[in-house]
Amino acid sequence: xxxxxxxxxxxxxxxxxxxxxxxxxxxxxxxxxxxxxxxxxxxxxxxxxxxxxxxxxxxxxxxxxxxxxxxxxxxxxxxxxxxxxxxxxxxxxxxxxxxxxxxxxxxxxxxxxxxxxxxxxxxxxxxxxxxxxxxxxxxxxxxxxxxxxxxxxxxxxxxxxxxxxxxxxxxxxxxxxxxxxxxxxxxxxxxxxxxxxxxxxxxxxxxxxxxxxxxxxxxxxxxxxxxxxxxxxxxxxxxxxxxxxxxxxxxxxxxxxxxxxxxxxxxxxxxxxxxxxxxxxxxxxxxxxxxxxxxxxxxxxxxxxxxxxxxxxxxxxxxxxxxxxxxxxxxxxxxxxxxxxxxxxxxxxxxxxxxxxxxxxxxxxxxxxxxxxxxxxxxxxxxxxxxxxxxxxxxxxxxxxxxxxxxxxxxxx
Amino acid sequence: xxxxxxxxxxxxxxxxxxxxxxxxxxxxxxxxxxxxxxxxxxxxxxxxxxxxxxxxxxxxxxxxxxxxxxxxxxxxxxxxxxxxxxxxxxxxxxxxxxxxxxxxxxxxxxxxxxxxxxxxxxxxxxxxxxxxxxxxxxxxxxxxxxxxxxxxxxxxxxxxxxxxxxxxxxxxxxxxxxxxxxxxxxxxxxxxxxxxxxxxxxxxxxxxxxxxxxxxxxxxxxxxxxxxxxxxxxxxxxxxxxxxxxxxxxxxxxxxxxxxxxxxxxxxxxxxxxxxxxxxxxxxxxxxxxxxxxxxxxxxxxxxxxxxxxxxxxxxxxxxxxxxxxxxxxxxxxxxxxxxxxxxxxxxxxxxxxxxxxxxxxxxxxxxxxxxxxxxxxxxxxxxxxxxxxxxxxxxxxxxxxxxxxxxxxxxx
Numbered sequence: 005x006x007x008x009x010x011x012x013x014x015x016x017x018x019x020x021x022x023x024x025x026x027x028x029x030x031x032x033x034x035x036x037x038x039x040x041x042x043x044x045x046x047x048x049x050x051x052x053x054x055x056x057x058x059x060x061x062x063x064x065x066x067x068x069x070x071x072x073x074x075x076x077x078x079x080x081x082x083x084x085x086x087x088x089x090x091x092x093x094x095x096x097x098x099x100x101x102x103x104x105x106x107x108x109x110x111x112x113x114x115x116x117x118x119x120x121x122x123x124x125x126x127x128x129x130x131x132x133x134x135x136x137x138x139x140x141x142x143x144x145x146x147x148x149x150x151x152x153x154x155x156x157x158x159x160x161x162x163x164x165x166x167x168x169x170x171x172x173x174x175x176x177x178x179x180x181x182x183x184x185x186x187x188x189x190x191x192x193x194x195x196x197x198x199x200x201x202x203x204x205x206x207x208x209x210x211x212x213x214x215x216x217x218x219x220x221x222x223x224x225x226x227x228x229x230x231x232x233x234x235x236x237x238x239x240x241x242x243x244x245x246x247x248x249x250x251x252x253x254x255x256x257x258x259x260x261x262x263x264x265x266x267x268x269x270x271x272x273x274x275x276x277x278x279x280x281x282x283x284x285x286x287x288x289x290x291x292x293x294x295x296x297x298x299x300x301x302x303x304x305x306x307x308x309x310x311x312x313x314x315x316x317x318x319x320x321x322x323x324x325x326x327x328x329x330x331x332x333x334x335x336x337x338x339x340x341x342x343x344x345x346x347x348x349x350x351x352x353x354x355x356x357x358x359x360x361x362x363x364x365x366x367x368x369x370x371x372x373x374x375x376x377x378x379x380x381x382x383x384x385x386x387x388x389x390x391x392x393x394x395x396x397x398x399x400x401x402x403x404x405x406x407x408x409x410x411x412x413x414x415x416x417x
Numbered sequence: 418x419x420x421x422x423x424x425x426x427x428x429x430x431x432x433x434x435x436x437x438x439x440x441x442x443x444x445x446x447x448x449x450x451x452x453x454x455x456x457x458x459x460x461x462x463x464x465x466x467x468x469x470x471x472x473x474x475x476x477x478x479x480x481x482x483x484x485x486x487x488x489x490x491x492x493x494x495x496x497x498x499x500x501x502x503x504x505x506x507x508x509x510x511x512x513x514x515x516x517x518x519x520x521x522x523x524x525x526x527x528x529x530x531x532x533x534x535x536x537x538x539x540x541x542x543x544x545x546x547x548x549x550x551x552x553x554x555x556x557x558x559x560x561x562x563x564x565x566x567x568x569x570x571x572x573x574x575x576x577x578x579x580x581x582x583x584x585x586x587x588x589x590x591x592x593x594x595x596x597x598x599x600x601x602x603x604x605x606x607x608x609x610x611x612x613x614x615x616x617x618x619x620x621x622x623x624x625x626x627x628x629x630x631x632x633x634x635x636x637x638x639x640x641x642x643x644x645x646x647x648x649x650x651x652x653x654x655x656x657x658x659x660x661x662x663x664x665x666x667x668x669x670x671x672x673x674x675x676x677x678x679x680x681x682x683x684x685x686x687x688x689x690x691x692x693x694x695x696x697x698x699x700x701x702x703x704x705x706x707x708x709x710x711x712x713x714x715x716x717x718x719x720x721x722x723x724x725x726x727x728x729x730x731x732x733x734x735x736x737x738x739x740x741x742x743x744x745x746x747x748x749x750x751x752x753x754x755x756x757x758x759x760x761x762x763x764x765x766x767x768x769x770x771x772x773x774x775x776x777x778x779x780x781x782x783x784x785x786x787x788x789x790x791x792x793x794x795x796x797x798x799x800x801x802x803x804x805x806x807x808x809x810x811x812x813x814x815x816x817x818x819x820x821x822x823x824x825x826x827x828x829x830x
Contacts, residue, residue, distance in 0.1 A: 009476055009703040012469045015450045015693055018462055027455050027686060037428045038690055039452035042440050042624060044768045049431055056425050063422055076626055077490045077667060078685040084667045112666045205686060211455060213489055213626065213688025251664060253525045254490060254497045270773070272491040273440060273618060275626025277451055277690065280428055290422040355457045360683070 020349070021376065023385050024357030025155035025330050025369045026183065027205035027212050028376045030281075034210050037284035042276050046268060053283060054264060054274065060286035064185065064208075064294070065200060065218045067192035072218040073264045074282055075255070076275045079182035079203030082215030083149075084112050085255035086178055086199050089227045090147060093117030098145035098175075100124075100131050102161065103154030104360045105180060113149060116251070121145060127157045127362060128321035128332075133165040140173040148177045153184035153327040155206075156360045158320065158369060160188060160327040167196030176222060182206060185216065186289050187301040187329040187373050192218055199223045207301065207329050209374020210285035214278040224261065231258035301328040303412070304377045308370065311386040311409030315393075315400050320367045329373035332359070334366065339398050341365055347395065352388045379413045433762070434789065436798050437770030438568035438743050438782045439596065440618035440625050441789045443694075447623050450697035455689050459681060466696060467677060467687065473699035477598065477621075477707070478613060478631045480605035485631040486677045487695055488668070489688045492595035492616030495628030496562075497525050498668035499591055499612050502640045503560060506530030511558035511588075513537075513544050515574065516567030517773045518593060526562060529664075534558060540570045540775060541734035541745075546578040553586040561590045566597035566740040568619075569773045571733065571782060573601060573740040580609030589635060595619060598629065599702050600714040600742040600786050605631055612636045620714065620742050622787020623698035627691040637674065644671035714741040716825070717790045721783065724799040724822030728806070728813050733780045742786035745772070747779065752811050754778055760808065765801045792826045 022028040043050040054073075062072045075082040087109075091097060097118040099110040102125040113120050121143045125131050140148070148170050153160040163179065170177040178199045181190055185200075187207025192200050199219035204210030232249045250256045254272065262269035289297050309319060309331055320332030335341040341358070345368065348354045357369035372382055386405040393400040435441040456463040467486075475485045488495040500522075504510060510531040512523040515538040526533050534556045538544050553561070561583050566573040576592065583590040591612045594603055598613075600620025605613050612632035617623030645662045663669045667685065675682035702710050722732060722744055733745030748754040754771070758781065761767045770782035785795055799818035806813040 009706070010472055011700045011703050012473070012696075015453055015466075015697060017453050017456050017466075017693075019454060020456060020460065022455060022457055024457055027458065027689060030455055035452045035454065039448045040428055040430050041432060041448065042435060042443050042618075043430050043433060044435055044437055044762075045440065045625075047433065047762070047768065053428075053430075059423055060425070077494065078688060080685050081490065081667050084665065088665075108666070115662060115664050115666055117664075203686075205455075211688065211690040212458075212686040213691050249528060251528050251530075252497065252501075253521070253528055254494050255667075272493050273616075273625040275491060275624065275691075276440060277624040277694070278626050278688070280430075281690070283425075284428060287424045290424050293422070349457075349460070355460065 019353060021354045021381060021384065023371055023376060023381065024355050025371050026373065028209060028371065028374050030211055031209050031285065031288045031375045033288060034281050034284045037280040038211065038277050040280055045273050050276070051268065053279060057279060057283050057286070058264070060283060060290065061216045061218065063290055064216070064286050065192045066190065066194070067218050069192065069218045069220050071224055071261060073260065074279060075215040075217050075260070076272060076278065077215060078212050079180070079201065079215045080108065081255070082201035082217045083109065083180055085257055085260070086201055086217065086219065087112050087149065088116050088252045088255050089230070089250050089257035090176065090223065091116040091118045094119060095147065096121065096143060096145045097147045097149060098123065098139055098143055100136060100139070100148070100150045102130050102157060102159055103127055103151065104156035105151045105154045109149045109151065109180060128159065130159050130161045130322070130325045133169060136166055137169050140169060140175060144173070145175055148175050150179060152179050152181040152190065153188060155183045155327070155330055155369065156363065158327050158330045158332040159322065159325045160184060162325070163195050163197065171196045176226070183330070184327060186297065187377070188327060189298055204282055204285055207373045208285040208289065209376070210281045211278070214275060214282045216282060227257040232256070298328065301373060301377055304379065304382055305329060305331060305372050307379070307409040307412035308372055308382045308386070310412050311382065311405040314408035315386070315390060315405040329377070330369055330371040332367040332369055335368060336398050339393065339396055341368060344392050344396050347392045348388060352392070354385055354388055382409055432766060434767045434794060434797065436784055436789060436794065437768050438784050439786065441622060441784065441787050443624055444622050444698065444701045444788045446701060447694050447697045450693040451624065451690050453693055458686050463689070464681065466692060470692060470696050470699070471677065473696060473703065474629045474631065476703055477629070477699050478605045479603065479607070480631050482605065482631045482633050484637055484674060486673065487692060488628040488630050488673070489685060489691065490628060491625050492593070492614065492628045493521065494668070495614035495630045496522065496593055498670055498673070499614055499630065499632065500525050500562065501529050501665045501668050502643070502663050502670035503589065503636065504529040504531045507532060508560065509534065509556060509558045510560045510562060511536065511552055511556055513549060513552070513561070513563045515543050515570060515572055516540055516564065517569035518564045518567045522562045522564065522593060541572065543572050543574045543735070543738045546582060549579055550582050553582060553588060557586070558588055561588050563592060565592050565594040565603065566601060568596045568740070568743055568782065569776065571740050571743045571745040572735065572738045573597060575738070576608050576610065584609045589639070596743070597740060599710065600790070601740060602711055617695055617698055620786045621698040621702065623694045624691070627688060627695045629695060640670040645669070711741065714786060714790055717785050717792065717795055718742060718744060720792070720822040720825035721785055721795045721799070723825050724795065724818040725783070727821035728799070728803060728818040742790070743782055743784040745780040745782055748781060749811050752806065752809055754781060757805050757809050760805045761801060765805070767798055767801055795822055
């Protein structure tokens with residue numbers, strides 16, 4: 005060992021129970037997948053794994069879309085890849101926002117040079133289809149981009165009617181399903197969603213850093229019309245050498261399509277370990293069965309909520325629009341929300357979430373998703389929260405949270 | 418299990434010996450690090466790991482730069498993050514190119530809206546400092562971006578004199594050190610390199626998908642002047658709400674600086690497992706000692722080359738500019754280069770590399786780097802290559818490749 009180097013201790017993260025809005029604990033078989041040896045990026049076994057990932061995520065997204073692949077980055081990387089590949093400067097983009105991640109979509113659209121029209125719903129609510137229909141009529145946007153489930157408010161926007169409205173208006177619809185995929189029903193084809201981006205670190209229960217993405221032929225056509233091939237690997241006779249160009253190289257979907265299709269034209273080096281993880285996340289969820297996974301998220305989080313309400317805590321937002329996997333809990337008057345979170349984490353190893361912007365300091369966000377979404381974790385969380393609230397001066401009654409949640413599980417069996 | 422799901426078999430990648438230009442086999446302790454459990458992104462232990470990563474990579478890059486962090490993507494993601502955060506449309510960028518990855522730099526610069534001036538060296542050579550000095554004088558570029566070691570040609574550009582030339586000209590110098598970091602000497606501060614980007618999957622012997630990056634205060638000032646904060650998390654009173662803006666959100670270095678500094682302003686969710694891997698890669702290399710690591714790469718690859726030449730194979734490019742970790746080998750007349758690669762991989766589990774553009778079908782690229790860079794692998798590769806060449810009709814002499822290389826190792830002991 006070099007004398008002068010500082011190398012710190014061996015990696016040994018403390019065991020947490022992650023019950024915030026994500027990232028969450030990873031399925032054990034996903035951790036195992038992460039530790040498998042590398043393959044070359046054009047090794048036949050590796051390109052076979054890439055193809056399998058496409059097949060697996062078509063099932064998770066419930067789509068026939070050929071273009072179902074991973075973006076190598078966290079979920080906002082996939083959002084940016086899709087928006088920057090589609091939007092030309094001056095294109096009109098409608099962004100209905102009902103939380104912090106809606107702001108992210110308008111922010112990214114603006115950076116892509118779009119003329120951005122925003123529509124704002126009060127945090128804790130969602131949009132009625134009529135509101136979207138009216139905005140489509142008034143503004144005739146080329147694109148609509150919106151969040152499915154916005155963890156900042158814990159609300160999920162029903163999309164069944166939004167897709168057909170956009171299709172009818174000739175508008176391309178992008179949905180950010182990062183926080184809902186794999187835990188809340190999402191029907192890409194049935195709901196006529198043109199392009200959907202997600203992440204692994206929420207209900208998919210994988211590590212952050214790889215972003216499953218699917219888009220249909222309407223989107224593929226738009227990005228293909230903007231296609232550009234790097235001079236260093238450009239085939240002879242390729243025409244659009246100096247034509248219109250997507251402003252990002254890394255996020256250029258037309259090049260990613262070449263990389264993920266049999267032509268296998270070199271682009272980035274696919275993130276091997278993250279692809280292994282993504283593959284395993286999809287396998288775990290499909291093995292359990294999507295409907296069963298949705299049911300588990302719904303019933304486990306319903307028990308959690310019943311327990312929280314029995315503890316005389318108020319839940320945030322409109323009940324019928326709540327995401328299946330995360331709940332906003334109003335911090336009781338006189339309680340220091342950050343002190344409670346600190347005690348939960350430091351003394352009991354349980355992470356619950358804080359919140360952003362107008363809700364900062366007003367609500368906690370408690371999630372139960374993926375591998376974490378099961379009875380024992382809910383009971384442990386409620387029990388600990390009771391103790392910690394009492395120690396922080398709240399008048400929370402003992403036992404009722406756990407008892408109430410446990411009864412829900414009993415009733416569900 | 419759901420009846421209708423296709424879930425494929427358990428992940429079980431065949432064991433390869435990766436002796437191409439990268440990705441390469443990963444250090445065993447890095448695979449272990451990848452399988453550790455998640456932490457929340459603002460967990461004190463996780464932010465401590467982020468800080469440790471900064472300290473570790475400052476040592477690997479040999480820099481005092483505060484801004485030494487990871488970009489969550491493959492190495493071209495880091496290139497794009499730095500260029501898009503610095504370049505304003507119309508800025509003049511000089512790109513001296515001596516291989517395929519130089520083309521990538523001009524491609525990305527152009528997409529950022531730069532006025533791109535290219536300077537081309539014949540593949541297999543590099544630039545003389547005078548050529549760069551002349552171009553700096555003629556074009557007065559705001560930025561120079563160039564590759565340190567271009568795996569497409571296996572040449573490494575000496576940089577000791579380029580940095581001071583750029584500094585003197587008032588030009589910001591970006592270096593893509595993806596293929597050299599951790600195996601070839603690289604002195605970020607001593608050589609006056611303003612911004613350097615890399616990857617894990619070459620000499621660092623980690624998985625692709627995380628990109629170590631360092632930049633000095635000159636670069637920090639440029640990107641800070643273009644700073645913009647998302648409306649959803651913008652503090653009251655922040656001024657530049659509608660001012661100049663970096664065209665990417667994901668790659669906005671000014672926001673990444675906030676995320677990687679004590680203010681910890683939320684941006685993306687850091688890729689937990691990849692950060693664990695990056696941390697471990699740096700620890701392994703610093704534990705061995707950088708000078709020892711460089712020496713190992715130099716001597717192991719020298720032995721490989723001696724063996725290849727003893728086998729009557731011709732090496733590509735100017736010998737004195739060769740990268741320490743990868744060698745271009747001219748495919749002998751009458752030998753089907755792809756058939757040899759296929760047999761090496763399918764029959765013997767060894768991957769060697771093909772090549773791009775003008776060199777496609779003309780050279781193989783044989784690497785020995787990171788965990789792969791040791792005697793047993795070189796001997797195994799040479800032995801197998803001898804057998805496979807003979808079986809593919811070449812008149813390669815038996816044994817001399819292995820014997821010659823082994824003598825080199827002996828002499829080195």
